[in-house]
Amino acid sequence: MNNLRSTLAIVWRIAIPYFRSEDKLAGRSLLAAVIAIELSLVAIQVLVNQWQNRFFNALQQYDWDSFIWEIGVFAGLATVFIVLSIYQLYLNQWLQIRWRRWMTDVYLRRWLNNATHYRMQLKGDIADNPDQRIADDVQMFIDKTLNITVGLLSSIVTLASFMIVLWALSNEAPLQIFGTQIAIPGYLVWIALVYAIFGTVLTHWIGSPLVNLNFEQQRFEADFRFNLVRVRESSEQIALLRGEGAEQGHLGTRFGRVAENWYRIMSRTKRLTAFTASYSQAAVIFPYVLVAPAYFAKSIQMGGIMQTASAFSQVQGALSFFVTTYRTLADWRSTVARLDGFDMSIESAEHLSSEPQTIDVVNHAGDSIDLAQLLLKLPNGLPLIAADGFSICNGQSTLLTGPSGAGKSTLFRAIAGVWPFGSGAIKVPSHAKLMMLPQRPYFPIGALKAAILYPAAADAFSAEQVKDALVAVGLPQLADRLDEDGHWNRTLSLGEQQRLGIARALIHGPQYLFLDEATASLDEPSEARLYQVIAERLPQTTVVSIGHRSTLHDFHDRRVELTRDGDRFTLRPSGPVAADATAGGAE
DSSP: OHHHHHHHHHHHHHHGGGGGSTTHHHHHHHHHHHHHHHHHHHHHHHHHHHHHHHHHHHHHTTOHHHHHHHHHHHHHHHHHHHHHHHHHHHHHHHHHHHHHHHHHHHHHHHHHGGGHHHHHHHHTOSOOOHHHIIIIIHHHHHHHHHHHHHHHHHHHHHHHHHHHHHHHHHHHSOEEETTEEEOOTTHHHHHHHHHHHHHHHHHHHHHTTHHHHHHHHHHHHHHHHHHHHHHHHTHHHHHHTTOHHHHHHHHHHHHHHHHHHHHHHHHHHHHHHHHHHHHHHHHHHHHHHHHHHHHHTTSSOHHHHHHHHHHHHHHHHHHTHHHHTHHHHHHHHHHHHHHHHHHHHHHHHHHHTTSSSBOEEEEESSSEEEEEEEEEEOTTSOEEEEESSEEEETTOOEEEEOOTTSSHHHHHHHHHTOOOBEEEEEEEETTOOEEEEOSSOOOOSEEHHHHHHTTSOTTSSOHHHHHHHHHHTTOGGGTTOTTOEEOHHHHSOHHHHHHHHHHHHHHHOOSEEEEESTTTTSOHHHHHHHHHHHHHHOTTOEEEEEOOOGGGGGGOSEEEEEEEETTEEEEEEESTTGGGSOOOOOO
């Protein structure tokens, strides 16, 4: 019961915001229309139930005129039922796509806002495969929530409507056992109730493990699919290393988890289906067995027994809602749990930047980037880098060196505002434009021009500006391919990708350009040429580089080294002009 209340609370928290959003008028109207049609369909079922009494009585009495009339009545009811069913499905699907568009926009905005997607990875939260959460789980949540909600409402209304009918029929066809009439008001209702409770309890007992099994199945499927995509994206490296056998083994292991869990679902589903199928089939004949003695005693006519069987079936079906939809409910609860985990992971990452022990990135009126009492930490809380009173002055290029694992790239991430772990402040000039170029730059799939200009719009700069930048960085062969679509991170070598990254910087012209080994895949002459191009094309840009080659010294005004100081690293000046900068030790 507690689990059910928890699930309903989560559903309420996830679902209700849409019906209070800017699309609330359309959402509420469509939902109201779907519910109204469902109630109308229940009303038609009540009318059909009454029609059965008249129709079968006409057959028993050989009343041709009544028979023909009832055929016409049924045709009218069937026509209305078909039309309403079609439009209910149409409006339901319309509501689903509007609701899904809104939820997708919300999740994408929250996931991609202010580097939340990156912080979620840093924290190692439970939201594995966010692509599946947004693409699949949102769709399944909306579809199943609507169907279950409308189905439950329909069952409640059906139960209320047909209990009245069944109560009245109980009086018309009193219970008879071995020829003895027993007066029990509404006995058909009570028997249907006991029958449904018995089925519901047994169904839950047999099928409850399916909730966790379905949750695990979705996780294993997503993990298998993610690793298939990763193999595809890394196909060149795998081929060069002759790693196909290893990858097949890894993928086989992951699919083994899929198959093993699926066998558990099969076993549990077989037991559940065996019971629910038997339960449903017994419900077909059960009402006839109950009222047959009254019929043979001539207490009721054929129409009465058929109406009783139909009404009993409706009541029993409504009471057995959880029996018939248990598999759907199990899938739904696992989907709800996955979306809840995604929500919690996003919320945790969003709150991370506002926690007391985080790095505060603020704007100031100066023209330098200042580190004040800064202590960078690892996600597990261990100290990494300490710096106080260190500045990156406008117009003074800086080369940052240090051993691997000292946190050079992490320092860049902190300045960019995406590394929250630590304390202290990083002061950035107001309205300053910063650009970070990593060793492997990112290019979205699509036209080459749009990939180079990312994250700006494809029409933010002219084709001539892009071509000029390509020629400047040594890629003239790409100048005539700006409109060509491609997966540039896969089709271009890493050296070409790094040249494209520099071309992006030349076009955007940032005030501060941070190069995290952004030319490491190039030979030294090519690297030197790119640094000369940056100096010539971007004379107002302050370059801050991470690199290990001694040839980079000539292209920077000062050098700063990360050195070990106890349990952390500190920024220390190094080089002939480093005395112009100051660096603090541990806090």
